[in-house]
Amino acid sequence: MDKVAIIGVGQTRYERGNTKSFAELVYEVTRKALDDAGLELDNIDNVVTTTNDFYDGRTIACMAVAEASGSYGRDATNVEGDGTLSAFYGLMRTLSGVYDATIVTTHCKMSEGNPRKLFNQAFDPIYDRILGMDAISSSALQARAYMDRYGVTEEQCAMVSVKNHANARNNPYAHVALEITIDDVMKSPMLAEPIKRLDISPISDGACAIILATEERARKSAKKPVWVRGVAHCTDAYRLGERDLTYSAALETAAKKAYKMAGIRNPFKQIDVAEVYDAFSYMELMWYEGLGFCDRGKGGKLVESGKTQMGGELPVNPSGGVLSAHPVQVAGLARIAEAVLQLRGEAGGRQVPGAKTALAHGITGICGQTHCVWVLSNEEA
């Protein structure tokens, strides 16, 4: 793969009930990403937006944010899915050799809709939508299957919540930063067994943008480029009953491909910091396994060891992760933006000292049907 770098990032603060319009949110992060890269809009020749018509409450929702992303008079396209997937698309367009600099934007105002009803629309209208499942109840089926299979405990899941909510205290963009104990998580109200109130991510609004550039453009950028060293995407079966819910085969496939591109043989040793899509506490443990940070079924033991805390061998979600801010569709791109800040040494109180290689991960679909894995580095291949 030719060299492509991320040269600019911008995020809003994540919160519930933000009073900006979609375009105002997206303009904020577009401006921030341009300023971060030291570019003007004239330098951008490719625009990729990320929208979901149901979440946005309008059709062709991309048109509500395209201009705010700088689309006028430019090539502007749209991806419906997580921000890691629009970034993937932006990367491919950059590799086409046609464009110098690509801006990828994504926004979400989940607080303005009804998240449970909207998520239920992801189920098949001919078959099981009528059961009324949403993200919490469907994920509870996955959590139970995983935990039963490997003896992962609710306390081990709670450790993820304690760790990530504590990390969020060092992230000025985070929505929910908490100083809580395992006991607090265990005693929080039961929603759908085994998932409790403090095991789930919040309903957040916000936006994020990144700028991808060709090698030539990246060498002229204001900030030290962060190089894309490996990236892959893989999709599992749609229906829950057709998947092995105890393990993510799609994540394993995506991670292996991304690692091969990046020359990573031992991810746990070679990756310095990871930002993963922990929409629920149990997910972070499953994703450790799919990402090859530990063996199957050992995610609970890994969090227990403290190795994924700040100061551990491989800190996971120093930002507080998705448990601390869940603007759907933005959350994956926010993982990439956070990884970039880490690799530039600009992550402030959440900085992992000397981080050279970072991993960012995004999911889309019911119980993580698709996974996208990015390996980034401040060192050239």
Added chain:
Amino acid sequence: MAGASQTGQQLAKEGSRMENETTFEIQEKDGLLVHQGVIRVPYTWAAGEVASRFYAGLREKKVLGLRCPACKVVLVPPKKVCHRCFSDLTDWVEVGDEGVLQTFTVVHYSEPDLHPVEAPFAYGIIKLDGADTGMTHLIGEADIKGLKAGMRLKAVFRHQPQGNYLDIAYFKPIEEANHG
């Protein structure tokens, strides 16, 4: 099929009453305006050959699946294409109305517009005898505190089938012969 045509008429009536996006209420927050509305758009989904036949089976209290000729797995509920090998599936088989609970959850929160029953209630994924995939469904007539993966469940069919997923009303635990 009087019932079916009546449903059709009802749907047509709904369609004629389509409401567009409407702003009902304007509120103020932090000195800025927030417009609150409702989107209500009737829609029609063709069930297609496969699901129509599946629902015809349920009307006779038969659970039908499709067998993949290459993977040799039986998919229930059935679908047109095997997601693994991309085979066109045409080999219909009847599977049992009993099976094994693979995973479950007891839902404690209330969402009356979504949930077909009042919380607390249970969802499960049930692999029927003769099937290789699981069906997500409701679990009823059960002690929800005593649910366990691996327990056997049986389909309870709706008295008056309507051609949707709730023609199996729910799955209930099978009493063991020496129970209690």
